[in-house]
Amino acid sequence: MVGSTTKMAPGGKGTQSLVIENSGKAAAKKVRLTYVTPVYVNVNEKADLPRGCRMKLADADPYLPQVVSCTLPRLAAGAKKKVTFPVTMTKRARFVGPNFGMGMARPVGTSDADPTDNWTQPIIQSIRPTPAVPQGHVVDLWHSIDVPPLSPQRGRDITFTFGNKGPDMNGPAQLVFVTPFYVNTDHKQPLPPGCSRKLAETDPLLPEVVQCNLRPIPAGAERQLRIPLTLIPGGPRGVVYSLAVIAPDNVNDVERDQTDNLSGPGALNIQG
Known part of the structure; x- marks a missing residue:
């Protein structure tokens, strides 16, 4: 699995994608997928989640990541599936640089020959302009x-x-x-x-x-x-x-x- 790198300034919105590939010789009847947002990043509640996905942790606290759990349909041998999540970054983020999330996929009802390449770290690249340090x-x-x-x-x-x-x-x-x-x-x-x-x-x-x-x-x-x-x-x-x-x-x-x-x-x- 591969995760996208998305550039975003604090207060902005965009998308984060995970690409799943079935490199085996048999189709996966269903695939489970988990996406964890980086810190300071939330799923955009004003946009729809991908089909088959639901929130497992939806706390709006900027220090708590949000967790999305998905069940995806059949993935043929050699096929790829791109799943895109709508995200926003809080204005409480004030740094420039990479901010890592988490993603992992597994087939349902069968084992995976090599789960080591089933996980990834999608990145939200925080860019300027960033808010000034508040008074205090x-x-x-x-x-x-x-x-x-x-x-x-x-x-x-x-x-x-x-x-x-x-x-x-x-x-x-x-x-x-x-x-x-x-x-x-x-x-x-x-x-x-x-x-x-x-x-x-x-x-x-x-x-x-x-x-x-x-x-x-x-x-x-x-x-x-x-x-x-x-x-x-x-x-x-x-x-x-x-x-x-x-x-x-x-x-x-x-x-x-x-x-x-x-x-x-x-x-x-x-x-x-």
Whole structure:
């Protein structure tokens, strides 16, 4: 599968496309498709979704991605299918550069010979003009992630390291994490304090979405947050990437530079 790159300025609207190809020798009777918007991007509610698609997570919070689940008709051997989603970008985005979403497809009722090329990262390329930094108490948050190796026999934590370049925050922050495809949060273990699942799914083709409320981060401070993960068998091999964001969660705190608020967390599938 291949995802499009769409140029869009904050406050604008456009489309994002995913192209599915059946490179096998047999037709797929039906195909399931999942599309996850980048952070700061929503599905355009004033336009129609593609036929066979419905919203699984439709929260309008700019820090929460939206999740669309589709069931598509028969795809013949060697055939391609382009699915286009109407999208908008909030004016709360103030950065220039690539902003990654997620997409994955699988045939219904049969296995796939190689699911490793079934997922992609469609891009919304944020372009100028961008809104000015609003008036307020300016802070400068950042975060980074590791890439845990996972197998069906052994889950691991994904570790988020985050901080504030200053000054001190007036209020709390929030961190949003979307699991890669075929990866769940470990439901047998508790999430960190302040974290909850906005989308909780055992379906491997649907990600889970975790939102964490973080206490105010002082200037120069650095902290870590660990979320336990498990691997669902049958998914893509190697590293599969998703998305995450950290941001102030108080109207009195304004982010100086959003470019290091975003990341593409990954999990390494090492199943034998």
